[in-house]
Amino acid sequence: MAFRGHDESSTSLNRRNFLEMIDWYKDKNEIVRKAFSRGAMNCKMTSPNIQKDIARCCADVIMGDIKDRNFSILIDESRDISVKEQMAVMLRYVDVKGKVVERLLTLHHVVDTTSEALKKRYKYSSCYGANRFGESTIEILTCFSCLDPKNNFSRFDIDSLVRGAQIYDADFSTSDFAQIRQQLQTYILQVRRHAAFSTCTDIASLASKMVETEKHKVFRLVYRLIELALILPVSTASVERAFSAMKIIKTNLRNKMADEWFNHLVVCYIEREIFKELDDSTILRRFQGMKTRKLNLPRSLPS
Template sequence: MEENMRTRGRSRRNGQMITNFHHYRVEIFCQVLDMIVQEMSNRFSESSTEVLTCIACLDPKNSFSQFDIGKLLHLAELYPEDFSLTDRAILENQLETYIQNVRGEFSMIEDLGSLAKKMVETGKNTIFPLVYRLIELALVLPVATTSIERVFSAMKIIKTDLRNRMGDEWMNDSLVVYIEKDIFATIENEQILQHFQQMSTRRIQLPSLVCMSRSDAGG
């Protein structure tokens, strides 16, 4: 790796001599890292990165090595509907006691989900309710964010130019069916037909799908 080589893209006469280590580290490895960082910056906004940085402080790995009370208090400030001013004042004291209490006992836990489960098993979710609320928020946020992105993606498919007058209720029902298509695929069409028939009084009784298929076969 310490052998010399000429920089690429220049003539041999004007080319600068560099080591193989410099070539692979600076011209390849560092450039790939810069591309990844740029892509992540384009993918996640500054506010999203800020929330993720605060959530990382709850990570129990390496005996809560990333624990930071200041960032966790800032995370609570970002969600005023979940943490009132009084809650945030109490939260600081709870965080100080919490980390002293669990750092040794939960040192073998490696992920946030196992931490939440262990807190419930040991009853610490009632001892430190506001800290547990922070953990619940950290566990729910990724799922909620993903669901919102799925809804917006589905909305472009459901509400097209031909359906621009679609009401909120109809659009909401259509989105649920589209997003949860795996669940609705397990429901028989006959059940949907009978449920639709019983929703209100109708002039005629809708025939069952079995009868309709037999009549089509006979025809």
């Protein structure tokens, strides 16, 4: 829903969603009413720039758990309601619990959507996922299939997995290559004897079980191979979700929205499950630290 209204004066009967919501909330909550009156004309949080800062803070916090993890990138493009080519960039990575996550990184307006133009704009070594292997794509999929835990790891093959690590040579050091074969040998002996791994049905459940049993710390090189297998881009479903959200947020009545504002709103909308769980104090600290404010905000918002 649109935040801003055509007429936001005190005499207007419809100042649109944000200001009308503020007035409604002030009537229901005395703490908010007093805080709003103390702000006078200087700090009411109704400025378009303030709203954009808050949306940016929320989007930044949502993206905060990626940190320095390995990831692949899914890219697609579509036109929005104002006939702008919007490129959706999704990251696929494995989180701290061993779960595969696909998250919107950005929705970016581009003029040229050819592959060469995208390469100039995104300079990540793993930017093109499986496609960066060219003719080796089938080989890497075959190598990683050896991690399948079904039938007591019947497809496990050390030579194939070492070859997989060699294809991803930038992710393994010389020291890693000296250890990986022995680590794979010890790993397979342990997981075949460990009752907890007998319930694993695929590589995704294997990753979760590795974290749950803390085997990802003992067999860090094996777990890195599992991560690399899981971040291979296999579909564009998540990218299509971004385009669906794009059509909901940017409509005929809101077709002049700035690109950065648009992007932050789409991130918050798509990741709304995470957005609902965000801690208020984290957002407030980030908001307060962006620039000098006329008023320091409280550590938490009133309920």
